[in-house]
Amino acid sequence: MSNIQKGNEMKKVNIPVKTIAGILVGVIGVMGSIYTVNEGHIGIVKRFSEAKQQVNPGLHFKIPFIDSVEEIEVRTRKNEERMASSTKEQMPVTISVSVNWTVDKAAALDLFRQYGGLTQFENRILDPRFRSATKDVIPQYDAEKLIQDRAGAIQAIEANLIEEMKSFPVTVDNIQIEDIKLPAKYLTSIETKQTEKNLADAEKHKLARQNLEAQRDVNTAKAKADGIRLVAIAEAESIRIKGLAEAESITAKAKALNNNPLIIKLTEAQNWDGKLPATILGSGNMPILDMREKSNK
Incomplete structure (x- = not known):
């Protein structure tokens, strides 16, 4: 291929500089007009450094080379x-x-x-x-x-x-x-004070425990004393009741004897062992001899 042909082909594919510059400006303009605001922030749109408006998170558009955006965090x-x-x-x-x-x-x-x-x-x-x-x-x-x-x-x-x-x-x-x-x-000083307080609390607890044990012993002794007292009262009441019963029995027997003298004889007969008295004392000084022993001889 000759040099003339090569030159003609280069002229055919050659793009004007103005066109390339226009394309570049357009791309930069499009890119400069798009911006995003991050989540948790508010976008402040400034025009010639003057704050004009605020926008929420997301995709937005602005005037290239004129507007700028600064974010303010609205999270805690x-x-x-x-x-x-x-x-x-x-x-x-x-x-x-x-x-x-x-x-x-x-x-x-x-x-x-x-x-x-x-x-x-x-x-x-x-x-x-x-x-x-x-x-x-x-x-x-x-x-x-x-x-x-x-x-x-x-x-x-x-x-x-x-x-x-x-x-x-x-x-x-x-x-x-x-x-x-x-x-x-x-x-x-706080540590020393707290140590002393802990010791005092421990001593107070110990004393309270001793008092509790002493009170428990007192309660036990009192319970025992109350038990003994109740037993004594019960025994005394039992003796009193028995005495009353015996007195009533004696009174009843005496009343019965007064009403019927034969009961005395009956009682003597029931209690007799079948033997006569060995000696009998009279009103005089001479004793009465037992004649039964003589007759047996």
């Missing part, structure tokens, strides 16, 4: 502050507290316009008020109560912060006291 965020304070008895304490907060979706554009984004809002609005709410509460508690009643301190801090933030387009909740650091000397 956590801020943690570590600060020095003092307790009610002027004891220095270092405390770490955290708070969860969420931007109101409907007000994301207003927040961006006023504060320029979440970082500036945290630094200028949220964090200073959070520290202030915490430092207002901690001095109301002495060190021991602060440790024992952490939930009460948390509720007080939360109430203060909610009041401070009620005019801003955010919601604050779930405040936590993450850590409390007290002086080492105080912790040692």
Whole structure:
């Protein structure tokens, strides 16, 4: 193939530079007009750096080279502050507290316009008020109560912060006291105090147990005494009843004898062993001899 033919073929496939540039500009324009907003965020559309509107997560279109998009997170965020304070008895304490907060979706554009984004809002609005709410509460508690009643301190801090933030387009909740650091000397004294308290409680428990055992012995002795007393009462009552019965029997017998003298004879006859008396004493000094022995001889 000659050089002339090759040149003619190159002219046939040659694309004008203007056309290529136009295609490139079109592709860049199309690509620049499409954007997405991630889930959990709100897109702030800016035109020449002026915030114009907010858009929800998903696929959107904008004017290429003119509009830009900045995202604001509307999921729950956590801020943690570590600060020095003092307790009610002027004891220095270092405390770490955290708070969860969420931007109101409907007000994301207003927040961006006023504060320029979440970082500036945290630094200028949220964090200073959070520290202030915490430092207002901690001095109301002495060190021991602060440790024992952490939930009460948390509720007080939360109430203060909610009041401070009620005019801003955010919601604050779930405040936590993450850590409390007290002086080492105080912790040692607390440990000693707790040890002494445990020993006192153990001694009190021991004394209560001894009292319980002593009371149990007293109850046992009382029960035995009550048992003996009841037995004695029963025996005495039995003897009294038997005596009454015997007295009634004697009275009945005496009454029967008075009414019928022959019963005496009958009783003597029933009790006689068949023998006559060996001697009989008379009214005089001479004894009456037993004539039965003589007659038998």
